Amino acid sequence: xxxxxxxxxxxxxxxxxxxxxxxxxxxxxxxxxxxxxxxxxxxxxxxxxxxxxxxxxxxxxxxxxxxxxxxxxxxxxxxxxxxxxxxxxxxxxxxxxxxxxxxxxxxx
Amino acid sequence: xxxxxxxxxxxxxxxxxxxxxxxxxxxxxxxxxxxxxxxxxxxxxxxxxxxxxxxxxxxxxxxxxxxxxxxxxxxxxxxxxxxxxxxxxxxxxxxxxxxxxxxxxxxxxxxxxxxxxxxxx
Numbered sequence: 001x002x003x004x005x006x007x008x009x010x011x012x013x014x015x016x017x018x019x020x021x022x023x024x025x026x027x028x029x030x031x032x033x034x035x036x037x038x039x040x041x042x043x044x045x046x047x048x049x050x051x052x053x054x055x056x057x058x059x060x061x062x063x064x065x066x067x068x069x070x071x072x073x074x075x076x077x078x079x080x081x082x083x084x085x086x087x088x089x090x091x092x093x094x095x096x097x098x099x100x101x102x103x104x105x106x107x108x
Numbered sequence: 109x110x111x112x113x114x115x116x117x118x119x120x121x122x123x124x125x126x127x128x129x130x131x132x133x134x135x136x137x138x139x140x141x142x143x144x145x146x147x148x149x150x151x152x153x154x155x156x157x158x159x160x161x162x163x164x165x166x167x168x169x170x171x172x173x174x175x176x177x178x179x180x181x182x183x184x185x186x187x188x189x190x191x192x193x194x195x196x197x198x199x200x201x202x203x204x205x206x207x208x209x210x211x212x213x214x215x216x217x218x219x220x221x222x223x224x225x226x227x228x229x
Contacts, residue, residue: 001169035215037152044202044219045144045152056217088152092206092215096168097142099152 002026004089006100012108019076021103023089028069033093036065036074039102040085048087049074079105109133111203111220118226119193127188127223129203136184137161139205142216143177143188147199157206158186193227200224 003026013019023036031052037045047056049065052072062077076083084107089100114128129141142157156167158177165177176189186203201223204216 032211033209037216044222045216047215047217050215051212090215093209095166097154099154101151
């Protein structure tokens with residue numbers, strides 16, 4: 001099983017700042033089968049980015065992602081109030097598919 | 109395009125449970141249905157998925173033997189079956205649709221609203 005480890009656990013930032021979230025895999029994975037999700041309280045997760053860098057429908061371009069192999073990064077430029085949420089990474093190329101434990105982006 | 113799940117459930121230990129996930133707005137057989145569990149202690153857990161075309165399933169080892177998936181193509185509904193419930197099964201269960209893996213495949217792009225399950229004596 002591929003273990004995904006996200007860091008930091010919590011990121012305290014102010015609106016307008018840049019957020020950089022990390023996800024590290026226990027073994028090399030194809031970026032084709034890597035995704036990021038956003039989840040707000042009381043809602044299901046929302047797909048943000050897949051294929052390591054393709055934004056899903058209606059996702060603003062302040063969200064971007066990069067990475068390959070074992071290290072992946074989600075960047076949120078100029079945080080908006082609605083961006084404060086929990087973010088999860090996922091690999092879906094190897095069974096069992098796995099999620100990271102999440103990074104909470106909170107208001108400083 | 110939406111997935112609508114059945115409502116919250118309260119069950120006793122040892123009982124069984126079936127959660128439904130009705131798809132609409134797209135061709136049901138063109139996407140797998142994936143089930144995800146969320147608990148406060150463990151975040152999101154991939155339980156497995158089912159291909160509505162042939163009901164082929166892939167279960168996470170963490171859930172193998174304790175859960176099963178099925179579909180009814182006539183009603184475009186997927187089901188999660190949980191048996192011998194324990195208190196530790198208390199969680200929110202989500203269904204989501206997913207393309208079968210291929211370059212450019214879109215993962216979990218549409219989610220159900222979640223079904224809260226409480227197991228308590």
